[in-house]
Each structure stands twice: as structure tokens, then as C-alpha cells.
Amino acid sequence: MSGQDSNLNNNEIRPVHTNKVGGSPFKGVVGWIDNRLPIFRIFKYEYLDFQVPKNLSYLWSLGGILMICLIFLIVTGLVLGMHYKPSSSEAFVSVEKIMRDVNYGWLLRYAHMNFASFFFIAVYIHIFRGLYYGSYKEPRQLMWLIGIIIFFMMMATAFLGYTLPWGQMSYWGATVITNLFSAVPLVGNTIVTWLWGDYAVGDSTLNRFYVLHWFLAFGILGIVIFHVIALHIVGSNNPSGIEPADTRDTVSFAPFTTSKDLFAMLIFLLAFVLITMFAPNYLGHPDNYIPADPLITPAHIVPEWYFLPFYAILRSIPDKLLGVIAMVSSTVVLGLLPWLDLSKVRSSVFRPIWKQFVFLFVLDFFILMYVGGMPAEGIYVLIARVGTVYWFLFFLIIAPLVSLTEKTLPMPNSIHEYENWKKQGRIKTLKIF
Amino acid sequence: MSENNNNSDKKNRRDFLTVVTTAVGAVGVGAAVWPLINQMNPDSSVKALASIEVDLSKIKEGQEITVLWRGKPVFIKNRTKQEIANAEKVDLKELKDPQHDNKRVKKSEWLVLVGVCTHLGCVPISGKGDYGGWFCPCHGSHYDSSGRIRKGPAPTNLEVPTYEFVGDNKIKLG
Ligand code: HEM
Ligand code: FES
Numbered sequence: 001m002s003g004q005d006s007n008l009n010n011n012e013i014r015p016v017h018t019n020k021v022g023g024s025p026f027k028g029v030v031g032w033i034d035n036r037l038p039i040f041r042i043f044k045y046e047y048l049d050f051q052v053p054k055n056l057s058y059l060w061s062l063g064g065i066l067m068i069c070l071i072f073l074i075v076t077g078l079v080l081g082m083h084y085k086p087s088s089s090e091a092f093v094s095v096e097k098i099m100r101d102v103n104y105g106w107l108l109r110y111a112h113m114n115f116a117s118f119f120f121i122a123v124y125i126h127i128f129r130g131l132y133y134g135s136y137k138e139p140r141q142l143m144w145l146i147g148i149i150i151f152f153m154m155m156a157t158a159f160l161g162y163t164l165p166w167g168q169m170s171y172w173g174a175t176v177i178t179n180l181f182s183a184v185p186l187v188g189n190t191i192v193t194w195l196w197g198d199y200a201v202g203d204s205t206l207n208r209f210y211v212l213h214w215f216l217a218f219g220i221l222g223i224v225i226f227h228v229i230a231l232h233i234v235g236s237n238n239p240s241g242i243e244p245a246d247t248r249d250t251v252s253f254a255p256f257t258t259s260k261d262l263f264a265m266l267i268f269l270l271a272f273v274l275i276t277m278f279a280p281n282y283l284g285h286p287d288n289y290i291p292a293d294p295l296i297t298p299a300h301i302v303p304e305w306y307f308l309p310f311y312a313i314l315r316s317i318p319d320k321l322l323g324v325i326a327m328v329s330s331t332v333v334l335g336l337l338p339w340l341d342l343s344k345v346r347s348s349v350f351r352p353i354w355k356q357f358v359f360l361f362v363l364d365f366f367i368l369m370y371v372g373g374m375p376a377e378g379i380y381v382l383i384a385r386v387g388t389v390y391w392f393l394f395f396l397i398i399a400p401l402v403s404l405t406e407k408t409l410p411m412p413n414s415i416h417e418y419e420n421w422k423k424q425g426r427i428k429t430l431k432i433f
Numbered sequence: 434m435s436e437n438n439n440n441s442d443k444k445n446r447r448d449f450l451t452v453v454t455t456a457v458g459a460v461g462v463g464a465a466v467w468p469l470i471n472q473m474n475p476d477s478s479v480k481a482l483a484s485i486e487v488d489l490s491k492i493k494e495g496q497e498i499t500v501l502w503r504g505k506p507v508f509i510k511n512r513t514k515q516e517i518a519n520a521e522k523v524d525l526k527e528l529k530d531p532q533h534d535n536k537r538v539k540k541s542e543w544l545v546l547v548g549v550c551t552h553l554g555c556v557p558i559s560g561k562g563d564y565g566g567w568f569c570p571c572h573g574s575h576y577d578s579s580g581r582i583r584k585g586p587a588p589t590n591l592e593v594p595t596y597e598f599v600g601d602n603k604i605k606l607g
Binding site: 172175176177178179180182193194195196197198199200201202204208294295296297298299300301315317318319320321323375376377 | 499
């Protein structure tokens with residue numbers, strides 16, 4: 001059997017180091033702690049001295065913004081949980097109580113609601129950034145995959161959370177989405193009954209959704225830590241897509257990137273505050289202020305805005321199982337992009353053809369979002385079908401084909417040369433890009 | 434005996450322990466996981482609510498009522514002569530989920546259906562749609578006056594729940 005056990009097989013004496021105390025660059029109390037628990041040096045190396053490309057645009061601030069959203073969601077969620085009651089007879093009333101009676105309850109709930117929306121705004125921009133600058137390519141494939149996992153978990157968390165206020169949209173959204181599992185051949189209905197703990201969405205369903213909503217939110221936090229650890233191994237990509245080579249190409253994370261990120265966060269939070277204070281329900285649906293009624297489906301059910309493109313893909317296919325498969329695959333193909341786009345050049349700045357298709361894809365995303373919110377009739381069905389076809393064409397055909405045939409533009413040798421070319425007008429980019 | 438031999442002896446004992454522990458552990462994990470999974474299925478109190486009786490005497494011809502059974506709406510319709518005739522004359526070849534009307538009713542005037550769209554679970558609206566039955570607003574499924582799927586994404590007919598007549602004007606659901 002396993003013959004590798006060197007400790008057993010030879011009696012050679014080697015030193016062991018189980019005690020690794022020491023090595024801290026700090027002195028005093030901080031040094032004493034850091035010698036035993038290296039948190040200060042990790043922070044120093046990974047956040048203060050850390051070198052990042054000097055040409056990062058504001059599109060690179062979204063990561064920090066996402067972190068802020070997650071933290072605010074957890075904090076507001078935690079305090080909402082002190083007043084919310086996860087039972088089908090009390091949930092709606094307890095949310096109304098939060099809105100009317102709990103001190104600043106209205107603010108906390110509107111903040112939680114709108115942070116969920118802003119979380120998705122930020123993540124979509126973040127994903128677009130990756131798409132446009134080829135941040136999913138070697139060596140960042142795993143970052144991309146972890147990102148897609150986070151995106152799936154965000155969707156699950158937001159869906160579960162939206163069920164909690166137990167309004168009409170909560171109830172019917174939960175019904176339709178859990179029923180997606182009934183498309184699974186043979187065991188579909190067994191799975192759905194198991195998910196519900198009942199023969200329809202009901203009290204047991206709400207109670208477990210509440211627990212899972214909490215659990216997944218902290219799960220996201222956990223996975224985000226992996227995302228960040230991986231980032232600090234592979235380093236940030238940048239608008240040129242060229243890896244930094246020396247200090248002419250980089251700046252240290254603090255204070256340069258941090259001050260830029262803080263400014264971006266401020267703008268983002270300003271937008272958030274404006275919406276939350278002046279149009280708190282703009283991103284929601286009025287029917288969710290009608291208590292859940294298992295006998296009546298609202299005439300026109302729509303999911304939250306951030307699910308609409310995927311909902312459009314689901315509805316564009318007239319077959320139940322195939323519709324569900326298409327919807328799930330639409331995100332899976334996004335995760336496979338590192339292996340579908342074979343171009344060695346990362347940044348779309350140097351890829352004139354691919355760039356057009358990326359912009360078309362963004363347009364497609366918005367078109368699908370629009371038709372996903374419209375009734376599934378007439379012209380909307382047709383548009384949704386065209387949109388769905390382009391979505392899959394983009395990943396499965398266009399990405400490999402363009403990457404193999406496209407003639408890319410001449411590239412500078414380094415980031416500082418890229419910056420010079422930009423100044424000389426040899427590279428044309430939009431200011432923000 | 435040489436030292437080497439002694440060592441490999443020890444190793445065999447350790448391998449044996451590993452195999453035994455893994456096997457027992459796997460059985461233990463299985464036994465522990467099943468309750469963790471099965472607890473999510475409907476509990477005894479939910480299952481106990483499984484049957485109810487409904488009085489039909491107040492439902493006039495052409496009228497329909499909706500009752501709640503196991504958390505789901507059930508449509509009970511007193512069909513008109515015309516609706517029955519329409520449902521019966523349909524050529525089974527036209528149907529996505531072929532089933533004759535007489536297989537879906539116990540008495541031809543009383544149609545009893547689980548009011549849950551077989552697509553993704555919305556409640557279809559009575560008296561709407563292209564086939565004189567129900568229309569599901571969620572993704573546009575049309576059902577006929579026998580509750581059979583005629584158009585749209587739903588894969589199967591509206592389900593007929595288990596029920597029986599207990600007296601002329603009373604049914605027991607479940
Ligand atoms: C990934 C982060 C999270 C997302 C995307 C998210 C999303 C949502 C959404 C969309 C709602 C429905 C809002 C409404 O229409 O009223 C909601 C409700 C709720 N969430 Fe979260 N949430 C997150 C994290 C958390 C956390 C960490 C907690 C608790 C620790 C929490 C506790 C609650 C509670 C108690 C409600 C019900 C009250 C209400 O409806 O406002 N959430 N969440
Ligand atoms: S749920 Fe009825 S058509 Fe989709």
C-alpha cells in the first residue's frame with residue numbers, strides 16, 4: 001500500500017519548525033501580536049505596499065463598491081431580523097410594522113431593499129468590466145469562475161429575501177421559481193414538495209427561506225474572501241490588458257487606489273441615497289404591498305429588475321424543460337468564457353471586431369431586460385427569441401470564431417508605453433474606459 | 434526479524450484501521466444525513482390536512498367555485514351542456530397531453546381540477562383564453578373546458594385531484 005511514508009521508513013533526523021513566531025516588520029504591541037498572528041503584516045503587504053497597475057479606471061472601483069454593498073446588506077439585514085417574523089400569518093404584518101412603528105424601520109428596510117438592487121447594478125458593471133478587458137483570461141480564469149459562483153449565490157439570496165415580505169409578488173415569484181425544479185424529469189415534483197415542505201408554497205417554505213437567506217448571505221462573504229485571496233495572487237488586470245513589469249507601470253494600493261475607490265464609493269452611495277430617499281419603491285413592484293393570496297395570481301407577474309434578462313430567456317422558449325435549461329445555461333456559458341474566447345490579447349481596446357460584439361451583447365442584455373418585463377405575447381416573444389439566440393451565439397460561436405480569425409491592433413510593450421500612446425492619440429478609448 | 438518487516442507490519446495494521454474507519458464513517462454519515470434531508474419534506478400535521486368535503490348544491494350550471502385544498506386552489510365547475518359537448522368532441526390527435534374528457538370527470542357536468550398551471554404553478558383565470566376554459570396569465574398557457582392544455586408552455590393537462598362523491602351533491606377531496 002502507500003509506501004511514501006518517509007517518517008516511518010528511515011530514521012534520518014531532520015529539524016522541524018512547528019514554532020514560527022517572529023518575522024514581523026512591526027515593533028511594540030503590534031509587533032508582538034503580529035509575530036503570533038500575522039494579520040498586521042498581511043494587511044501591510046496586501047493593502048498598503050501592494051502594487052497595482054497605475055492605469056486602472058473607475059471601472060476597477062466596483063469591487064470595493066460590491067464589498068461595501070455586501071457589508072451594508074448584512075448590517076441592515078441583521079437589524080431587520082430583530083423585528084421580522086418568518087411565518088405566513090405574521091410576515092407581511094411584521095414588515096408593515098417595521099415600516100410604520102419601528103424606530104427608523106422604514107429607513108432600514110428601504111436601505112436593505114435598495115442595497116440589494118444597487119448590489120446588482122454594481123455586479124453587472126463589474127462583470128462588464130471583466131468582459132471588455134478580458135479579465136477572465138489566463139491567469140485569472142479561477143477568479144472569473146469564483147465570480148460566477150458569487151453571482152449565482154447573489155441571485156439565490158436576493159430571490160429568497162424577496163419572498164420574505166410575503167406580498168403577492170413574493171408569493172408568486174417563489175411559486176414560479178421553485179416550480180422551475182419541477183421540470184427535472186421523474187423526480188421534479190418530489191424535489192419541489194421537498195423544497196416547500198408542503199404541497200404549495202406556505203408557512204414551512206417561508207421559515208426555511210428566511211434561514212437560507214441569512215445563511216447564503218454569509219456564504220457570499222466567505223466566497224468573496226476566496227475571490228480576494230485569488231486576486232492577490234494573480235494581480236489586477238488593467239485597461240491595456242498588459243501585465244505590469246516594473247515600477248513605471250504600477251502605483252501602490254494605498255493611497256493611490258484607495259483614494260480613487262473612496263471617491264467612486266461616494267458617488268455610488270450618493271446615487272443610492274437619492275433613490276432610497278426620493279424614490280424608494282422605484283426599483284420594486286407595487287403588487288408586493290398586497291398580502292400574499294394563494295388563490296389569485298397577479299395578472300402580470302414579473303421578477304425583480306435584475307432577473308429580467310434571464311426571465312426573458314426562460315419565457316422565449318415554448319417548452320418547459322428546455323426553457324429552464326436555457327435559463328440556467330445562459331449564466332453557465334458566461335462562466336465558460338475563459339475557454340471559449342481563445343484570443344491571447346486581453347483588452348478589447350486592441351480587438352476591433354470583438355469589441356463590437358461585446359457592445360452588441362450589452363445591448364442584448366438591456367433588450368432582454370426590457371422584454372422580460374413585458375407580457376409574453378406577440379412581438380415581445382419574437383424579440384426575446386432573437387435576444388436569446390444572440391446571447392448563446394455570442395458565447396458559443398462568436399467568441400471562439402472571432403478570437404481565432406480577428407486581426408488585433410498593434411500593441412505597446414508596457415503599461416507606461418500604453419499611456420504614452422494614449423496621450424499621442426495612437427490609441428482611442430472613451431475617457432472612462 | 435528485520436526492522437523493515439516490522440514497519441510494514443505496522444503499516445498493514447494502519448491501513449486496515451483506515452479502511453474500517455472509513456466504512457463505518459460512511460454508514461454513519463449516511464444515517465446522519467438522511468434525517469437532515471428528510472426533515473424538509475411535509476410534516477405529519479401538513480399531511481394530516483389531506484382531505485376536505487365540499488358541498489356542491491349551491492353551484493348553478495355554468496358557475497365555478499375555488500376552494501383551498503392542501504394550500505392549493507381547486508376549481509369545481511358545474512359545466513354547461515355546450516362546454517361538455519365541446520370538451521367531448523375534441524379529436525385526441527390535436528392534444529399535447531391526449532386524454533378523453535370522460536377520463537377526467539366522474540359526472541360529466543362536474544369538472545374538478547387542481548387550479549395550478551402545470552407550467553410553473555400560477556393560478557389560471559377562468560373564462561379566458563382561446564379554448565373556452567382557462568388562461569394562465571404568467572406565461573400564456575391556454576386550457577380547454579376539460580382543463581386540457583391546448584397552447585402555451587405548460588406540458589400537461591390541469592391535474593384532476595383524487596376525489597369521490599359522498600352523496601349526490603357533495604364531494605370529498607383527497
Ligand atoms: C447578499 C446579501 C443580501 C441580499 C442580496 C438581500 C436581499 C434581500 C431582498 C431583495 C429582500 C426583500 C426586500 C423587500 O422587498 O422588502 C430582503 C429582505 C430581508 N433580508 Fe436580505 N439580503 C441580503 C442579506 C441579508 C442578511 C445578511 C440578512 C440578515 C442577517 C438579511 C435579512 C433580511 C430580512 C430580515 C428581510 C425581510 C425584511 C424586508 O422584507 O425588508 N438579508 N433581502
Ligand atoms: S405558470 Fe402558467 S404559463 Fe407559466
